Every structure is written in structure tokens, then in C-alpha cells.
Amino acid sequence: xxxxxxxxxxxxxxxxxxxxxxxxxxxxxxxxxxxxxxxxxxxxxxxxxxxxxxxxxxxxxxxxxxxxxxxxxxxxxxxxxxxxxxxxxxxxxxxxxxxxxxxxxxxxxxxxxxxxxxxxxxxxxxxxxxxxxxxxxxxxxxxxxxxxxxxxxxxxxxxxxxxxxxxxxxxxxxxxxxxxxxxxxxxxxxxxxxxxxxxxxxxxxxxxxxxxxxxxxxxxxxxxxxxxxxxxxxxxxxxxxxxxxxxxxxxxxxxxxxxxxxxxxxxxxxxxxxxxxxxxxxxxxxxxxxxxxxxxxxxxxxxxxxxxxxxxxxxxxxxxxxxxxxxxxxxxxxxxxxxxxxxxxxxxxxxxxxxxxxxxxxxxxxxxxxxxxxxxxxxxxxxxxxxxxxxxxxxxxxxxxxxxxxxxxxxxxxxxxxxxxxxxxxxxxxxxxxxxxxxxxxx
RNA sequence: GCGAUCGUAGCUCAGUUGGUUAGAGCACCGGUUUGUGGUACCGGGGGUCGUGGGUUCAAGUCCCAUCGGUCGCCCCA
Numbered sequence: 001x002x003x004x005x006x007x008x009x010x011x012x013x014x015x016x017x018x019x020x021x022x023x024x025x026x027x028x029x030x031x032x033x034x035x036x037x038x039x040x041x042x043x044x045x046x047x048x049x050x051x052x053x054x055x056x057x058x059x060x061x062x063x064x065x066x067x068x069x070x071x072x073x074x075x076x077x078x079x080x081x082x083x084x085x086x087x088x089x090x091x092x093x094x095x096x097x098x099x100x101x102x103x104x105x106x107x108x109x110x111x112x113x114x115x116x117x118x119x120x121x122x123x124x125x126x127x128x129x130x131x132x133x134x135x136x137x138x139x140x141x142x143x144x145x146x147x148x149x150x151x152x153x154x155x156x157x158x159x160x161x162x163x164x165x166x167x168x169x170x171x172x173x174x175x176x177x178x179x180x181x182x183x184x185x186x187x188x189x190x191x192x193x194x195x196x197x198x199x200x201x202x203x204x205x206x207x208x209x210x211x212x213x214x215x216x217x218x219x220x221x222x223x224x225x226x227x228x229x230x231x232x233x234x235x236x237x238x239x240x241x242x243x244x245x246x247x248x249x250x251x252x253x254x255x256x257x258x259x260x261x262x263x264x265x266x267x268x269x270x271x272x273x274x275x276x277x278x279x280x281x282x283x284x285x286x287x288x289x290x291x292x293x294x295x296x297x298x299x300x301x302x303x304x305x306x307x308x309x310x311x312x313x314x315x316x317x318x319x320x321x322x323x324x325x326x327x328x329x330x331x332x333x334x335x336x337x338x339x340x341x342x343x344x345x346x347x348x349x350x351x352x353x354x355x356x357x358x359x360x361x362x363x364x365x366x367x368x369x370x371x372x373x374x375x376x377x378x379x380x381x382x383x384x385x386x387x388x389x390x391x392x393x394x395x396x397x398x399x400x401x402x403x404x405x406x407x408x409x410x411x412x413x414x415x416x417x418x419x420x421x422x423x424x425x426x427x428x429x430x431x432x433x434x435x436x437x438x439x440x441x442x443x
Numbered sequence: 444g445c446g447a448u449c450g451u452a453g454c455u456c457a458g459u460u461g462g463u464u465a466g467a468g469c470a471c472c473g474g475u476u477u478g479u480g481g482u483a484c485c486g487g488g489g490g491u492c493g494u495g496g497g498u499u500c501a502a503g504u505c506c507c508a509u510c511g512g513u514c515g516c517c518c519c520a
Contacts, residue, residue: 013511063520072444073518090520123444125514202517218516268520285515313520370473379481402479434479
């Protein structure tokens with residue numbers, strides 16, 4: 001290490017809105033993913049992998065050119081061939097594209113699940129990052145309300161198994177079919193136009209771009225107008241009512257608790273029927289931990305055949321923040337304490353013996369610092385057992401098992417003895433409780 | 444894009460109305476001590492106080508700008 005400060009190399013900073021995880025949070029993150037992978041198998045969802053990068057058109061066309069996401073929140077760039085590429089801001093569009101380009105119609109209805117990183121160019125805040133991670137589940141090619149219900153039961157079980165169902169509520173709404181939605185939208189616009197003078201500036205802009213969004217405005221000036229706006233219920237066609245009734249009946253039959261939220265909407269036009277969010281008040285401004293709905297119009301918008309589909313996505317970081325107790329990744333069962341340089345060289349050989357598939361004793365080697373201080377270090381690090389390697393005249397070494405922390409002690413002595421016994425002659429010394437072995441090479 | 448708030452050692456932080464050579468704990472390195480044990484002690488390295496200007500005899504401290512973090516607004520597939 002040079003002390004010459006003029007030669008100091010500036011450290012590149014991480015990209016804004018990205019995060020590095022170590023220890024506790026990384027364990028929580030992994031726990032969420034592992035639980036998801038286990039539960040999705042119980043529901044027969046196939047694992048699917050789709051690219052992180054797609055042609056920009058995949059998202060531009062599916063999300064709508066005018067949405068904020070497309071106009072300013074996508075990570076897009078030109079590749080060397082001049083094609084516009086975008087880092088996926090969501091899973092659904094890429095999965096829909098894969099469904100069409102691979103001819104997966106033959107598998108319909110197709111139940112798929114995936115997880116991984118997504119990218120949105122947004123201002124980071126609690127529970128919102130530019131690179132974030134989601135779980136995702138989709139049912140493509142089914143117009144049955146039972147598909148919606150199964151996805152919701154799946155989501156409900158996932159949250160329960162993660163131990164975060166307390167304080168998280170399933171809120172549910174229907175946007176009806178295309179006819180219902182159009183009629184409701186017209187009624188809403190008429191209602192808001194009538195109160196145009198009392199709306200906030202933000203909502204005046206929404207009136208042109210996305211009037212449904214006024215319903216969940218946070219501005220107190222908008223609340224009375226939004227609250228007095230017509231519900232969709234009186235605009236639902238008979239078919240749309242039946243569909244929603246079938247979804248809720250299936251949820252009730254499965255014992256999934258839900259709340260109607262007639263104000264819950266989706267921004268994009270291709271959403272139909274079911275819309276839902278699992279929400280909590282424990283994450284600041286980011287209340288949604290899992291959200292989704294039915295998007296019967298999407299695949300057609302990508303040039304595919306008319307295809308019914310429904311799905312959800314959940315933020316892994318948000319779920320990880322709610323997981324009650326972090327499951328720490330366990331320390332290796334035993335840690336090797338070499339007592340000098342020669343023993344240090346021997347320790348990787350001993351470690352390899354213990355770690356082999358036959359023996360499966362997870363092993364760490366204490367390599368840093370003065371030999372005499374390593375004992376205290378590994379003890380403070382929480383290891384339960386150590387095996388010290390001491391030089392001994394005329395032998396390979398003396399190996400001594402030492403209990404470090406009373407908590408979590410597991411008797412690995414017999415397993416270590418069996419493992420080492422395959423390679424060395426072990427002579428047990430009569431030295432108190434530790435009963436060290438003198439190791440000799442087998443001839 | 445807008446607003447609020449915070450930037451002092453690797454980490455968590457202290458630093459009095461501006462006033463000597465900027466501190467602590469943890470971590471790291473070394474030494475002594477101990478030797479079935481979460482030992483104790485001694486010493487050491489490490490900071491242009493985010494960066495750049497300004498005010499002042501004097502700035503970690505006050506002012507402006509800028510960058511970054513955090514939280515919120517917008518948006519949220």
C-alpha cells in the first residue's frame with residue numbers, strides 16, 4: 001500500500017439507486033426468494049427466464065408511449081448496431097414477448113414464475129431503487145376467474161409463509177371488461193370536469209392524461225371530489241359482475257381475506273377485470289408489497305393473438321424489509337486454528353478432508369492476524385468449535401478440538417475423528433477434556 | 444423534474460456562543476498477559492471534517508454553490 005497521497009486512485013461510486021447487500025439483509029433477500037421458489041412449485045408454476053434487455057419497442061408498445069415510465073423512467077441505450085435496447089422495467093412485457101415469439105400458445109394456459117433485477121430511472125427513496133428486484137407470477141392464456149383466484153391464493157400463502165401476512169391487507173377491485181371500463185371512465189371524466197375548478201394542479205394534469213388516477217390522489221383538495229366520484233359498480237356489465245363474483249367466491253372458499261377497494265385502479269389501458277394490491281403501512285410511502293391484475297389486451301398490443309392473461313409482481317426488497325426475523329446464514333461447523341506457518345500450510349489439506357462430500361463438515365480456516373490472537377477472534381465471531389493444529393516432533397501435527405461458545409455447540413468430534421481417520425493414524429492423548437490426537441501419516 | 448434533511452477515521456458517532464496539534468467506541472496492526480478459554484493491559488497506523496468558493500485575525504462550526512446519502516412529492520407497468 002502506497003502512502004503517497006498524490007498517487008491515490010479515486011474510487012468509483014456506485015450507480016445511484018443501486019445497493020450492495022451483505023449479511024443480514026442479503027440473508028433476508030435470499031429467504032424471500034427461496035420461499036417463493038418453494039411455494040410456486042406447490043402451485044405448479046414453471047420456472048421461466050427471460051432477458052434483462054429487450055428491444056425498447058417491447059416496453060414502449062406494451063406500456064403505452066405516453067406513460068411516464070416510457071417517456072422518462074426507462075434505462076434505454078443504443079447498442080453497437082444502432083438498435084435501441086432497454087433494461088427491463090418490468091417482467092410482464094418481456095414474458096408476453098417470449099410467449100409470442102416462441103409460440104408458447106401451444107402450452108396455454110401457461111403458468112410461469114420468475115424473479116430477478118429490474119431497472120427504472122427514478123428518484124430513489126425508501127423501498128424504491130433504480131435497480132430493484134421482483135418476484136413475478138403469470139398465468140397466460142386463461143380467461144377463467146379461477147386463474148385470478150389461484151394467483152391470489154398463491155400470493156396469500158407466500159406472504160403467510162414469509163411471516164408478514166399480519167399488517168398486510170389484500171385490496172381488490174374490478175375494472176370490468178372493456179365496455180364497463182369505458183362507461184365508467186366517461187362518467188368519471190364528466191364528474192371531474194364538473195369540479196374542475198376545485199382540483200389540484202396535479203389532478204388537472206391527470207384529467208387529460210390519466211383521469212382514473214385522480215381517485216387515489218393524496219392531495220386534500222382532491223379528496224372530497226374523488227370520494228364523491230361514481231364507483232364502477234353501476235357501470236359493470238352483467239358479465240363483468242359475474243367474473244368479479246367468481247373471483248371473490250373462490251377467495252372466500254380458499255379462506256383468503258380481502259377488502260374491496262373501489263378506488264384501486266391501474267394506469268394502463270389494457271388492464272381488465274381484476275386489479276389487486278397487498279398493502280401495508282409499515283414501509284413509509286411505499287405501501288404496495290405485491291400488486292397485479294388481469295391484462296387481457298397486452299399480448300395483442302405486442303402483435304400476438306388475443307390472449308387472456310393475469311399476473312402479479314412483488315418487490316423483494318420490500319418483502320425482505322418486512323420479514324420478522326433474519327435467518328442468519330450459519331457459520332461453518334468448525335474452524336481450523338493453525339499454530340504456526342507450517343500448520344497453516346497443513347490446514348488447507350485438513351480442511352479439504354473435512355469438507356469432502358463423504359464427511360460434509362463445513363469448515364473455515366482462521367488465516368488473519370497473529371497466531372495467538374486467532375483463537376479470540378474466532379470465538380468472538382461466534383464459532384462453536386475449533387480444531388487447533390499444533391506442530392509435534394515426529395508427527396504430522398497434534399489436532400485438538402476446542403469448544404468455543406457454549407451456545408450452539410454441536411458434537412462434531414466423532415465426525416471429525418472419522419473423517420481424519422481415513423487419512424491419518426490417530427493416537428488419542430490423555431490430556432484432560434480435550435483429548436487431542438497425534439496425527440501420523442498412514443503408510 | 445420538485446421539496447425537506449443530513450455529509451467529521453473502514454463503521455457508529457462526539458466536537459460547547461467560530462479560537463491551540465480534530466476526539467471516543469468498535470474494527471484493523473503489533474506487543475505483553477491468559478491457556479478448556481467469550482481475559483486484561485500497553486502501543487500503533489488511519490481524517491486535506493463530501494467538494495469548491497466566500498465572510499473573518501481565525502471556519503469542522505457562519506454564508507453561497509455543487510456533488511452524494513436519506514425521506515417525501517410527481518409517477519408507479
